[in-house]
Amino acid sequence: MTLRSEILEQPEVIRGLLERERSNLESIVRALKGMDFQYVYLAARGTSDNAGRYAEYVFGSLNHLPFALATPSLFTRYHQVPRLEGALALGISQSGQSPDVVAVLAEARRQGRPTLAITNRPDSPIGRTADFVINLGAGEERAVAATKTYTASLAAVALLAALLSGDQSALDRLGAIPGEVDQVLSREAHYREAAQRMASMERCVVLGRGYHYATAFEWALKMKEMAYVLADPYSPADFMHGPVALIDRTFPVLAVATRGDVMDSMLEVLESVQRDQQARLVVLSDDPRALRLAEVPLELPGAAPEWLAPIVAAVAGQLFSYHLTLEKGLNPETPRSIHKVTETE
Amino acid sequence: MTLRSEILEQPEVIRGLLERERSNLESIVRALKGMDFQYVYLAARGTSDNAGRYAEYVFGSLNHLPFALATPSLFTRYHQVPRLEGALALGISQSGQSPDVVAVLAEARRQGRPTLAITNRPDSPIGRTADFVINLGAGEERAVAATKTYTASLAAVALLAALLSGDQSALDRLGAIPGEVDQVLSREAHYREAAQRMASMERCVVLGRGYHYATAFEWALKMKEMAYVLADPYSPADFMHGPVALIDRTFPVLAVATRGDVMDSMLEVLESVQRDQQARLVVLSDDPRALRLAEVPLELPGAAPEWLAPIVAAVAGQLFSYHLTLEKGLNPETPRSIHKVTETE
Numbered sequence: 001m002t003l004r005s006e007i008l009e010q011p012e013v014i015r016g017l018l019e020r021e022r023s024n025l026e027s028i029v030r031a032l033k034g035m036d037f038q039y040v041y042l043a044a045r046g047t048s049d050n051a052g053r054y055a056e057y058v059f060g061s062l063n064h065l066p067f068a069l070a071t072p073s074l075f076t077r078y079h080q081v082p083r084l085e086g087a088l089a090l091g092i093s094q095s096g097q098s099p100d101v102v103a104v105l106a107e108a109r110r111q112g113r114p115t116l117a118i119t120n121r122p123d124s125p126i127g128r129t130a131d132f133v134i135n136l137g138a139g140e141e142r143a144v145a146a147t148k149t150y151t152a153s154l155a156a157v158a159l160l161a162a163l164l165s166g167d168q169s170a171l172d173r174l175g176a177i178p179g180e181v182d183q184v185l186s187r188e189a190h191y192r193e194a195a196q197r198m199a200s201m202e203r204c205v206v207l208g209r210g211y212h213y214a215t216a217f218e219w220a221l222k223m224k225e226m227a228y229v230l231a232d233p234y235s236p237a238d239f240m241h242g243p244v245a246l247i248d249r250t251f252p253v254l255a256v257a258t259r260g261d262v263m264d265s266m267l268e269v270l271e272s273v274q275r276d277q278q279a280r281l282v283v284l285s286d287d288p289r290a291l292r293l294a295e296v297p298l299e300l301p302g303a304a305p306e307w308l309a310p311i312v313a314a315v316a317g318q319l320f321s322y323h324l325t326l327e328k329g330l331n332p333e334t335p336r337s338i339h340k341v342t343e344t345e
Numbered sequence: 346m347t348l349r350s351e352i353l354e355q356p357e358v359i360r361g362l363l364e365r366e367r368s369n370l371e372s373i374v375r376a377l378k379g380m381d382f383q384y385v386y387l388a389a390r391g392t393s394d395n396a397g398r399y400a401e402y403v404f405g406s407l408n409h410l411p412f413a414l415a416t417p418s419l420f421t422r423y424h425q426v427p428r429l430e431g432a433l434a435l436g437i438s439q440s441g442q443s444p445d446v447v448a449v450l451a452e453a454r455r456q457g458r459p460t461l462a463i464t465n466r467p468d469s470p471i472g473r474t475a476d477f478v479i480n481l482g483a484g485e486e487r488a489v490a491a492t493k494t495y496t497a498s499l500a501a502v503a504l505l506a507a508l509l510s511g512d513q514s515a516l517d518r519l520g521a522i523p524g525e526v527d528q529v530l531s532r533e534a535h536y537r538e539a540a541q542r543m544a545s546m547e548r549c550v551v552l553g554r555g556y557h558y559a560t561a562f563e564w565a566l567k568m569k570e571m572a573y574v575l576a577d578p579y580s581p582a583d584f585m586h587g588p589v590a591l592i593d594r595t596f597p598v599l600a601v602a603t604r605g606d607v608m609d610s611m612l613e614v615l616e617s618v619q620r621d622q623q624a625r626l627v628v629l630s631d632d633p634r635a636l637r638l639a640e641v642p643l644e645l646p647g648a649a650p651e652w653l654a655p656i657v658a659a660v661a662g663q664l665f666s667y668h669l670t671l672e673k674g675l676n677p678e679t680p681r682s683i684h685k686v687t688e689t690e
Contacts, residue, residue, distance in 0.1 A: 038431040046586035061425040068413035080406040086383040086431045241391035
């Protein structure tokens with residue numbers, strides 16, 4: 001039961017991170033404030049890439065920083081590296097082993113740019129390459145599907161952005177998140193029942209927007225990794241631009257939409273696919289308007305602000321994916337064919 | 346037969362673009378060389394987003410420019426716009442109507458940043474917002490699935506990057522591309538036969554790396570839009586990091602891999618999924634080693650260099666998708682539920 005226990009550890013992991021890394025992040029922020037950078041150059045893979053998608057919105061919104069996603073093969077295969085003037089290089093990797101992420105950080109450093117790593121292994125190649133290291137301290141993650149290192153990465157990003165912005169109320173709000181994750185875990189039976197109703201699903205799309213663009217990608221990845229459901233993540237705009245053609249009654253639509261600035265546009269899209277495609281909707285939300293549109297509602301407790309809701313929502317998505325896997329008679333502990341560390345550059 | 350005739354027009358459209366826009370792009374390049382920017386800030390949606398993925402590699406490789414992908418909802422919903430110091434803003438939109446792309450270009454302009462638009466409608470909101478406009482001049486695109494505006498966008502990006510780099514041999518090589526697209530079209534029967542063999546497919550992944558990361562996304566989008574095949578695009582690294590768990594004999598793997606610096610790593614992944622997952626492989630390639638691994642080989646004629654191969658390969662992917670759609674008894678001219686212009690911000 002490794003995966004399940006790692007899911008359950010999350011409130012403690014996040015609580016520990018926020019306390020233990022606070023003074024380290026404060027000194028990183030002091031150092032960064034003396035440096036000249038105009039944008040963040042991000043290197044990450046897989047689950048960490050989804051943490052990067054979250055960082056893009058959080059740093060964009062709280063710190064007005066644009067984000068560029070690194071193209072590792074330019075570094076490792078084409079040997080045509082971008083000029084990184086103006087960049088702060090950020091690598092996210094739970095194992096700290098990804099050769100891609102190492103290559104990007106090493107080149108940024110060679111070009112004299114500041115480098116920052118978020119990792120669960122500060123003694124890893126990535127940890128040793130970066131000027132500044134944020135230690136997730138999540139304990140060993142033994143299950144193949146990443147759970148606690150994902151939410152810990154999100155919490156690290158949120159803490160860094162809040163400290164960089166100097167917004168005390170944002171910091172205070174972040175401190176309440178572990179308690180809200182506790183509340184999600186206490187509703188496990190609700191997510192299990194929802195999974196039972198969807199046990200026959202083999203494919204789906206997963207919609208999310210803004211901060212929850214990351215949630216949609218991460219939820220889809222868990223559905224693929226654990227339950228072998230072909231789950232395709234989209235922003236509603238990209239979805240309506242083409243892939244909506246795939247949807248009919250046999251093709252479920254999962255969506256994550258919590259209260260905030262993108263809720264109205266999410267409701268519009270959900271109403272449209274319910275009306276025009278008769279889609280089976282599974283909606284993860286804290287808003288009764290969105291939950292009412294769902295055939296299978298996944299209620300999200302608490303009232304996390306929009307920028308922190310992805311931490312809470314990710315855990316609900318994990319529980320739904322985990323129980324769907326069990327309902328399908330599969331073993332979520334031992335997925336077929338996945339390597340924990342990708343060695344492909 | 347609108348879609349088919351638009352596919353067949355592509356050599357002429359690209360030839361026309363390269364001739365007609367040459368002097369306009371030369372003057373844009375002269376102006377850009379006098380401006381101070383460290384990276385490109387890209388706004389695009391759908392098919393144009395895939396042209397952006399191509400631009401990321403071409404500008405990275407030929408011009409050493411990092412690429413940041415805009416997060417439109419920060420502009421249109423959260424009203425927390427990034428500070429764009431150091432950015433050249435680039436909007437790609439065939440219709441020139443996307444409110445997202447307009448919002449990003451307008452804000453960049455407000456911040457005093459240079460703005461460039463690539464569009465098939467210079468008189469559109471996007472064309473009117475940008476300082477510099479590249480006119481695709483592809484003629485009206487009436488089919489819902491974009492074909493000629495995609496390859497024309499790629500050609501525009503390639504021409505701009507080659508002119509910015511001042512590399513005459515790159516410019517000369519680009520001039521041969523319309524003839525190579527002609528050769529692809531002359532092999533239509535080969536792609537039709539391949540589509541017949543795969544007529545029962547309902548889902549797949551599409552793998553591509555480096556320059557062909559864009560090809561994988563665009564091929565997958567055509568498969569979804571035309572043939573309602575649930576096609577999930579991945580880089581091999583991200584694929585091996587998790588989604589490979591989905592693959593078995595019933596789950597086809599499409600891949601695009603042409604000669605160049607990423608071929609060895611693509612061969613490794615293809616050999617691995619053939620050996621370990623017994624996957625049905627459909628491989629689009631100009632390399633006998635890759636074609637031999639395929640159950641259904643899609644031969645790509647010509648010998649386009651790696652950075653230009655995505656223009657040629659896209660057309661082969663269109664023909665395969667088009668004939669697969671016909672084989673399925675569907676009408677590629679009238680997909681269900683797609684809006685030609687997405688109005689969702």
